[in-house]
Amino acid sequence: xxxxxxxxxxxxxxxxxxxxxxxxxxxxxxxxxxxxxxxxxxxxxxxxxxxxxxxxxxxxxxxxxxxxxxxxxxxxxxxxxxxxxxxxxxxxxxxxxxxxxxxxxxxxxxxxxxxxxxxxxxxxxxxxxxxxxxxxxxxxxxxxxxxxxxxxxxxxxxxxxxxxxxxxxxxxxx
Numbered sequence: 001x002x003x004x005x006x007x008x009x010x011x012x013x014x015x016x017x018x019x020x021x022x023x024x025x026x027x028x029x030x031x032x033x034x035x036x037x038x039x040x041x042x043x044x045x046x047x048x049x050x051x052x053x054x055x056x057x058x059x060x061x062x063x064x065x066x067x068x069x070x071x072x073x074x075x076x077x078x079x080x081x082x083x084x085x086x087x088x089x090x091x092x093x094x095x096x097x098x099x100x101x102x103x104x105x106x107x108x109x110x111x112x113x114x115x116x117x118x119x120x121x122x123x124x125x126x127x128x129x130x131x132x133x134x135x136x137x138x139x140x141x142x143x144x145x146x147x148x149x150x151x152x153x154x155x156x157x158x159x160x161x162x163x164x165x166x167x168x169x170x171x172x173x174x
Contacts (some may be wrong), residue, residue, distance in 0.1 A: 029062025030071035030151040038071075038151035042160055045147025048140045052132055061151065071151045073174045076114050117154075118166035120145055142166075 030038070039046040050059075058064050061071025069075040114120055124141055125133070146160035152172045157165055 028069050028072055029058055029060030029075070031060075034071070034151045034153070035060055038147045041150035041156060042143055042146040044139075045143035045145070045150075045160070048136070048144050049147050052136065052140070053144060061148065071148055075174075076120070076148075076152060076171050077173070114171045116167050116171060117145055117149060117161045117169040120148075120171065121163075121166055138163075 049061075053061075053070070056064060056067035057070050061069060061075060063069030063075075114123070121141060124145070128136070142160065142162050145166075146156060149161060149169065149171070150156060152174060154169060154172050156169065161169055
């Protein structure tokens with residue numbers, strides 16, 4: 001029969017291991033179901049995303065070493081990020097993001113908050129790497145925005161997002 005102290009220590013160790021290793025990594029990016037929903041909502045956007053965006057942002061928008069996450073929880077924060085390192089757990093902490101936004105020195109580079117699809121379009125057309133931007137038409141941008149917002153769970157109008165309705169489509173905060 002095991003000594004009671006040994007049993008308690010073993011149970012604590014097992015619980016600690018489960019906590020440390022079982023929950024240590026939450027998958028980032030959109031789920032398989034969210035990507036499927038987005039593909040159904042914007043087949044053209046899914047095609048452009050796969051050809052032009054997934055190389056840097058990942059197949060599920062999870063963010064790779066070269067680019068941040070653009071789909072999934074915390075991917076399109078209202079408040080700007082100061083770091084694009086996708087391994088940094090603080091990039092999705094709303095309180096830290098807000099504090100950084102409020103304490104940013106005057107003139108420091110940052111982006112405006114994403115409040116609607118128009119903000120996202122404005123950011124994409126300005127900040128997309130020039131080599132990629134030259135290959136895309138405005139319709140491609142709107143198709144990708146429709147795809148990304150569908151994956152985020154946004155309620156989209158029939159026909160998707162475009163210049164005429166973008167300002168009225170909020171970015172869902174997840």
